[in-house]
Amino acid sequence: MFDCHIHIETGMENYDISISSGNIIFNSIESYEQYSSLYPNHYHSLIFDFDKDILYFKNLKKEKKIVCLKIHSRIQKIAEKDYPFLIQRLKELDENIPIIYDAFYYGEDIIYQPNLKELINLIKVFPDRKFIIAHAGGYEILKYYFHLRTFTNVGYDLSLSLQYLEDSSCRDDLKKLIKFTAKEKLFFGTDYPFASPSNQVNILNQIFNELGLAEEEKEGIFNNNWIEFLKINI
Numbered sequence: 001m002f003d004c005h006i007h008i009e010t011g012m013e014n015y016d017i018s019i020s021s022g023n024i025i026f027n028s029i030e031s032y033e034q035y036s037s038l039y040p041n042h043y044h045s046l047i048f049d050f051d052k053d054i055l056y057f058k059n060l061k062k063e064k065k066i067v068c069l070k071i072h073s074r075i076q077k078i079a080e081k082d083y084p085f086l087i088q089r090l091k092e093l094d095e096n097i098p099i100i101y102d103a104f105y106y107g108e109d110i111i112y113q114p115n116l117k118e119l120i121n122l123i124k125v126f127p128d129r130k131f132i133i134a135h136a137g138g139y140e141i142l143k144y145y146f147h148l149r150t151f152t153n154v155g156y157d158l159s160l161s162l163q164y165l166e167d168s169s170c171r172d173d174l175k176k177l178i179k180f181t182a183k184e185k186l187f188f189g190t191d192y193p194f195a196s197p198s199n200q201v202n203i204l205n206q207i208f209n210e211l212g213l214a215e216e217e218k219e220g221i222f223n224n225n226w227i228e229f230l231k232i233n234i
Contacts, residue, residue, distance in 0.1 A: 003197065004226040005134060005159035005189030006042070008035055017197040023067070023189075023226065025100065027075055029056075036065070043067045045100055047076065050089035061095050067230065068132070072102040079111045083118040087125055096129055098230050103144060104135040104160060116143060123151055130154075130230055135161045135191070141173040145181070155229050156181065158221075159189030162200040175207050183217040187226040 003022035006015075009031055023043040026032035032046050045068035048057065060066045071078070071086070078086065099122070103114045114137075123131055136156040137144030148154045156177065165171060178186060188204065190197040201222075208218050220228075 001201075002188065002223050002226060003190050003192070004132075004187045005157050005191050007192060007194070008039060010193050012039075012192075015192055015197055017201055020223070025068075025070055027070070027072060045070055047072055048086075048090075048099075049076070050086055054089065054092050057093055057097075058095060061097055066097075068098045068100050070100040070102065070134070073114055074102070074107060074109060074112050077109075077112050078115075080115055080118060083115070083121065087122065090122075090126065096126075098130040098132065099126075100132045100134050100157070102134045103140070104138040105140060106138070114138075114140075116140070116147060120147065123148075123154060127153065132157050132187070132226075132229075134189075135159055136174065136177060137161075139165065139168075139170050141165075141170055141177055145173070145177045149181070155185040155187060155225075157187050157189045157226075158204065159200070160191035160195045162203045163195040166203050175210065178207060178213075179211050183213070183220055184225050184229060186221045187229070188222045 001017065001019045003019050006022045006024050007027070008024050021042055023045055024039055025045045026036065027047050029046065029049055029052065032044070036044055044066050046060065046066045048069040048071055057069065101114070101119055105113050131154045133144055133148070133154065134157045136158050138161055141161065158174070161170070161174060165174065190200050
């Protein structure tokens with residue numbers, strides 16, 4: 001089993017499933033510099049602090065220390081007016097590195113919530129770059145499904161939403177996403193420690209059973225799809 005969305009700042013002691021490997025996401029450069037050496041056998045992804053010297057990210061990519069950059073509008077305080085500068089900085093980076101876009105809606109800072117319109121513009125500006133929708137859109141899963149379904153370079157990380165929305169009407173939306181999305185574009189993740197790994201495995205297996213997914217489709221989502229989608233060679 002491969003977990004495409006892990007945070008390690010509080011350790012892994014309560015991580016309650018067995019995985020072969022995973023993708024550790026760092027939501028700050030300080031966190032990356034402090035903790036990235038702890039799990040060398042995992043992939044690492046880092047928030048794109050686009051106010052920082054672009055050479056910092058170029059060197060990490062060149063040295064194969066990170067595989068993805070993350071955009072997190074709530075943490076980074078990215079409003080709609082900030083996206084042109086973000087695009088400019090991505091162009092300056094000039095590295096075709098995949099983007100993890102945090103799409104979980106939460107909190108009272110409305111202007112810094114994820115922005116589907118600006119995300120679509122990003123995808124169109126960088127059509128050769130892979131984009132992963134972290135948390136699959138949160139409570140807006142259905143919007144992301146309908147508006148992004150024609151993009152072949154977009155995949156969905158199912159982390160956190162599996163647990164957080166399981167007892168809401170959004171469970172049906174998540175089920176629709178899984179049913180009608182090409183299975184190779186779906187990836188198991190947990191967002192540990194913010195949600196239980198084992199609970200999310202159970203919820204996802206329930207949805208798989210309801211949909212009658214083939215064993216090879218389940219295996220891909222739980223294990224292989226993330227690496228194969230990104231065509232990682234590291």
